[in-house]
Amino acid sequence: MKYAIDCQELTRKFGDFVAVDRLSLQIHPGEVFGFLGPNGAGKSTAIRMLCGILEPTAGTATVLGYDLLQEVEKIKARIGYMSQKFSLYEDLSVLANLSFYAGIYSVPWQQRQSRITEMLKLAGIEARRDSLVSELSVGFKQRLGLCCAIISQPDLIFLDEPTSGVSPTSRRDFFNIIQELANGGTTVIVTTHFMDEAERCDRIAFITDGVLLGIDTPDNLKKEVIPGQMVELLLPRPMEHLDSIESLPFVRECSIHGAAIHVLLDSEADHDQLDRLTGFRSNPITPTLEDVFINLTKRRSKGAAQR
Ligand SMILES: Nc1ncnc2c1ncn2[C@@H]1O[C@H](COP(=O)(O)OP(=O)(O)O)[C@@H](O)[C@H]1O
Ligand SMILES: [Mg+2]
Numbered sequence: 001m002k003y004a005i006d007c008q009e010l011t012r013k014f015g016d017f018v019a020v021d022r023l024s025l026q027i028h029p030g031e032v033f034g035f036l037g038p039n040g041a042g043k044s045t046a047i048r049m050l051c052g053i054l055e056p057t058a059g060t061a062t063v064l065g066y067d068l069l070q071e072v073e074k075i076k077a078r079i080g081y082m083s084q085k086f087s088l089y090e091d092l093s094v095l096a097n098l099s100f101y102a103g104i105y106s107v108p109w110q111q112r113q114s115r116i117t118e119m120l121k122l123a124g125i126e127a128r129r130d131s132l133v134s135e136l137s138v139g140f141k142q143r144l145g146l147c148c149a150i151i152s153q154p155d156l157i158f159l160d161e162p163t164s165g166v167s168p169t170s171r172r173d174f175f176n177i178i179q180e181l182a183n184g185g186t187t188v189i190v191t192t193h194f195m196d197e198a199e200r201c202d203r204i205a206f207i208t209d210g211v212l213l214g215i216d217t218p219d220n221l222k223k224e225v226i227p228g229q230m231v232e233l234l235l236p237r238p239m240e241h242l243d244s245i246e247s248l249p250f251v252r253e254c255s256i257h258g259a260a261i262h263v264l265l266d267s268e269a270d271h272d273q274l275d276r277l278t279g280f281r282s283n284p285i286t287p288t289l290e291d292v293f294i295n296l297t298k299r300r301s302k303g304a305a306q307r
Helices: 043-050 072-078 094-104 109-123 138-149 168-183 195-199 218-225 238-246 270-278 289-306
Strands: 005-014 017-027 032-036 058-063 079-082 156-160 187-192 203-208 211-216 229-234 251-257 260-265 282-285
Touching: 005 043, 017 043, 017 058, 017 203, 017 211, 032 043, 032 168, 032 195, 043 058, 043 156, 043 187, 072 079, 079 138, 094 109, 094 138, 109 138, 109 168, 138 156, 138 168, 168 187, 168 195, 187 195, 195 289, 203 218, 203 289, 211 218, 211 289, 218 289, 229 270, 238 251, 238 260, 238 270, 251 289, 260 270, 270 282
Parallel strands: 032 187, 032 203, 079 156, 156 187
Antiparallel strands: 005 017, 005 058, 203 211, 229 260, 229 282, 251 260
C-alpha cells in the first residue's frame, strides 16, 4: 500500500453549499497529518467522508487501499475515530470503558487484558483505573478517549479537534501519545486550530471555505509561502508607520503583531536599509505557521477579487 489515504476531487455539498470542494491529497502510512483551518473550513466534513460516516457528493478515495465507496465496511474495521465529544461512559470506571470498547471493536478475548493494560499505561492513567470517568479531569478523559479509540490497534486514526478545551500541558501529553503511535507505524490524521500542534505534524493541509490552499511540511510551507526575509520591527505607534513601510520598494508586506510590525523583505540584504530609513533596529525572525496561514488566505482573497 503506497498511501494510507489517496483522494481525488472529494466533494461534499449540503444543498447548494459546497462544504468540501474537490479535495485531492495523499497521506503516507505512518504520517502525522494535520488539517488546519478556521471554523467552518470543512475539516470535519472531510474527515467524516474519509471514515465512511458521510457520503461524498462527488470524487473518489482509497483509504488503507480500500475503495471508499465500495469497501466502506473493510475501512471501518481498520480505522479509529475520535471526535471532540469523545464518547465515554461517565458513570463507568476507566477500566469498564476500556473493556466496553475492546468488546465493541471485537478485540480477541485472549488479547483483551493485555491491550487494556497497555492502554492504561499509554494514557498514564494506571493509578486511576477504578475511578469513575466523571471524576477525571478533561485531560485524562481525552487521553482515555484516545485509548478507547485505538484499543483494537487500528492502522489509521482520525482525531477531530481532540484537544479543544484542555490545558496546554494536557495537549502536549496528548501529542506525545500521537507521536508514539506514529512511530509504531499508525497513520494519524488530526484536525486542529492550534498552531503549536500543527508544528508537530509531519505535514499539514491548510483548508479554508472547503478549499485546500497549501499542503507540505511546516518548514517547507514557511519557506515556500513566505519567500524573502521576515523581520520584526519594534517602534512606537506602529500603526502610524505601517503604510510608509509597506510602500518601500523592497518590502513585500507588513502586518501588525501587538507592539511590533512584521515586515517581509525581498531579501536579507534589505534589512540594513530598512533600519536606516526607519531609524529603528529590526530583527530577523522565522515566520510562524500563523504568518503562513494569513498569507495563504490573503492570496486567496486577492485571487477571488481578480476574478
Ligand atoms: N449536516 C450539515 N448540513 C448543512 N451544513 C453543514 C452540515 N455539516 C457541516 N455543514 C457546513 O459545512 C461547513 C463546514 O463545516 P465543518 O466541516 O464542520 O467545518 P470545520 O470542521 O472545519 O469547522 C460549515 O459551513 C457547516 O455549517
Ligand atoms: Mg470541525
